Amino acid sequence: MNKVNVFLSPNKVIFGNGTASQVGKEAQQFRAKKALIVTDKGVVKAGLLAGVQDSLKEQKIGFDIFDKVEAEPPAANVDEGAQMASANGADIVIGVGGGSSMDVAKGIAIMAKNKGKILDYAGTDLVPQRGLPRILLTTTAGTASEVTRTIVIMDEKRTLKMAVHSNYALADVAIVDPLLTLSLPPKVTADTGVDALVHAIETYVAMSTTPFSEVLALEAIRLIAENLPTAYAKGENIAARYNMSLGATMAGMAFTGGGLGAVHALSNALGVKYHLSHGRANAVMLPYVVDYNKIGSLRKYAAIAQAMGENTEKLTPYQAAEKLVSSIFRLLEIVNIPARLSDYGITEADIPALVEGGMKISRLFVPNPRNLTEDDVRNIYTKAL
Ligand SMILES: [Fe+2]
Structure with a gap:
């Protein structure tokens, strides 16, 4: 009962269809004269900058x-x-963009006012100066970087993903306009959507979770499980996109204070070495990690099964948690995500490297609801083959 609970979020979160057009007014609050829009070529090509540019010109x-x-x-x-x-x-x-663009934007805002290079600040709370004001607009419903205090970047020399955690990486204003996600292709919708689901599940069961995170995470799970199939099937379905954006944003707010777990640890090596997208790598590991973790928090996994639409009324918590594993496999199948490592060309010979990569992020085993040894990690990858 004496546990300290911290909730962190951007100063302001603007959520709703058409809200991208408010970016100019929001920038005006900072008396801005000159903006740097940080994005990628895909976003430019998709025409998603037009509204932002018009709003700034206004x-x-x-x-x-x-x-x-x-x-x-x-x-x-x-x-x-x-x-x-x-x-x-x-x-x-x-x-403006997905997780990569928003993370780079956050890094640029910091490095415009701090000495050295961004990798000098990899770690927790090492950034000394606040940096430039930043407004973040997400074009996916997944990573939720617009509401988190994390920047993930590659240290290319060491082929290692590094993270900068800093309150100066939190947006001054996060704008979540679900209309920006309408043109996302089904594959990206699926990968990013399952990433958001993983955020919600991992933070809900984390030892470091908070009452704030639990409420947001459970609602995020409900929204994502119900709407991801429709958003995948019919990208222009505004209601499904709206609910996906809402779920992903809530999941991001939840894990910023509540922490993540072993899925994010074990997926990391898949992204770095085998070039699976962050969301896809998480999606593949999710059912195996949940299956492993379930005895660490049976009632919570049972509650997740219920939030995902399973009827758990007559089940014991153990049975309900088992049902969750099959529920996740079914969702992955619906959105066409093959759930075996071998589906991605990974073989038994790759397992030692994966174990090594997973163990590098073992700090995420601390909040995970079940302890993991190196052997446990190897067993999970082997089951996932
Ligand atoms: Fe993630």
């Missing part, structure tokens, strides 16, 4: 565009963007 705010963000962004993306921000006199950073 408020007579100048802007430059940095559109060099890559998937699994290398740290160099941040350092190059920060140089551009300084050289062009940007006084605000506006990130």
Whole structure:
């Protein structure tokens, strides 16, 4: 009962269809004269910047565009963007895109006002100066980087994903406009949507969870399980997209204070070595980790099964938790995500490298509801083959 519970979120979260057009007014609150829009070429090509640009022009705010963000962004993306921000006199950073663009935008805002390189600040609360104001607009319903305090970037020299955790990575304003997600292809909808589900499940059962996180996470699970199949089947279904965006944002708010777990640890090596997207890698590991974890928190896994629409009334918590595993496999099948590592060309010979990669993130085993040894990690990968 004496546990300290912390809830962290951006100063302001604006959620709703058409809210991207408010970005100019929000930038005006910071008396911005010149923005740096941070994005990637896919977002530009999809025409998603038009509304943002119009909104800035309306408020007579100048802007430059940095559109060099890559998937699994290398740290160099941040350092190059920060140089551009300084050289062009940007006084605000506006990130538009998925997790990669928003993470790079957050990094650029920090590095425009801090010395050195972004990797110097990898770790927790190491950033000394606040950085430029930042407004983040997400174009996916998944990573929820717009509401988190984390920046994930690649240390290319060491082929290692690094994370900067800082309150200065929290957005001043997060804008979640579900209409920006309408054109996401089904595969990206599925991968990012399951990533959001993983956030909600992991933080709900985490030892570090909080009462705030639990409420948000359970509602996120309900929204995502109910709406992901429809958003996948009919991308232009506005109601499904709206609910997916809501679920993903809630999941992000939940895990920012509540923590994650072993799925995110074990998926990491899959992304780095085998180039699976972050969401896909999480999706593949999810059912196996839940199956392993379930005895660590039976009642909570049973509650998740119920939130995912399973009838658990006459089941024991153990039976309900088992039902959750099959429920997850079914959801993955519906959205066409093959759930075996061998479906991605991974063989038994790859397991030692995967175990090594998973163990590198063993700090995420601390909040995980069941302890893991190296042997346990190996067994989970072997089951997932
Ligand atoms: Fe994630």
